[in-house]
Amino acid sequence: MQFKNYNIYFFFLILFGVTILAYFILKPFLVPILIAAILAHLFSPAYRFFLGLTGKKGIASGVVCLIIALIIIAPLFAVTSLVVNEIQMIIDNFSQKPESVRGIINKLSENLSALSLSKIFGSEKIASEEIIISALKSFSQNTLGILQSTYKGVANFIFTMFIMFFSLFYLFIDGKKFIEKIIKLSPLRNKYENILIDKFNSITRATIKGTTLIAIVQGFLGAVLFLATGVSSPILLGIIMTVSSVIPSIGSGLVWLPVGIVMIILGHFSKGIIILLVGGLFISTIDNFIRPKLVGKDTQMHPLLILFSTLGGIVLFGISGFIVGPIVMSLFVALWDIYALEFKAQLEEYNE
Secondary structure (H helix, E strand, O other): OOOOOHHHHHHHHHHHHHHHHHHHHHHHHHHHHHHHHHHHHHOHHHHHHHHHHHOOHHHHHHHHHHHHHHHHHHHHHHHHHHHHHHHHHHHHHHHHOHHHOHHHHHHHHHHHHHOHHHHHOOOOOOOOHHHHHHHHHHHHHHHHHHHHHHHHOHHHHHHHHHHHHHHHHHHHHHHHHHHHHHHHHOOOOHHHHHHHHHHHHHHHHHHHHHHHHHHHHHHHHHHHHHHHOOOOOHHHHHHHHHHHOOOOOOOOHHHHHHHHHHHHHOOOHHHHHHHHHHHHHHHOOHHHHHHHHHHOOOOOOOHHHHHHHHHHHHHHHHHHHHHHHHHHHHHHHHHHHHHHHHOHHHHHHHOO
């Protein structure tokens, strides 16, 4: 008995096995490599500019990597330090000066118990002073645990940044060669490969220009609003709002809505109403005015897909998932569009 094309089957079996093995080897580095590819695309004009000035690929790539490091790393460390200091101050106030927050707790307990809704639902016991203090202590302990985990993750963060910038350095130099190699190996038609490349470029621009800048604007406006209304730790809350704002449509409301409600419960009725009105009518709706001008026609994905891909990306890849998730989803949609174009005649025949 003889097998036809036995050598071809054997080759593809080895190729498949080695490819799976290579995937597991590269798996821990896929996210920083993908982020490096995104940054290489966004800063390619700057690389070409310095390449024209110096004539040396290595020097031009190193200069642009340094600029990106100054743009990203320096503010990130500054913001992280600021957040850690504010959280540490809050924990110190709870642990060392419990009497300073006793009045606030009493007021919160009284106002919650006075609400008719609490009596209707039988939740006056939930608003007792002891339970609130216990909840605050538990929150402080959990927050301290988060801080300890954050300190432990610094080494991992530094290693991830090293992988990202190491990849970025060579992507500037050899990025075009990598793309050309992939195109040659891909059995897809060139027009379909160009569709995928264009889709990657457009969704990258849309995510960076749209989601990131809008999140920064909403976080800044939230910090100003909290500062103007006398809310404690306005910078910390503004940064939290910036992070939550990467979730389309509902992100910023996860911060200003509970803050406004708590301010009303604490008796600061006018300030709480101002927070709710400004947050609902201005901060949350600013997305609708700024995004079309920043993004334009860069992305044609449905808002529901954008929301799910952002949330799913964050769950799967961490904070970087707000970029990775929409990119993967856009490529998924593009592949199905290619399928619809390539098999249009057959689909029309089967659907008759």
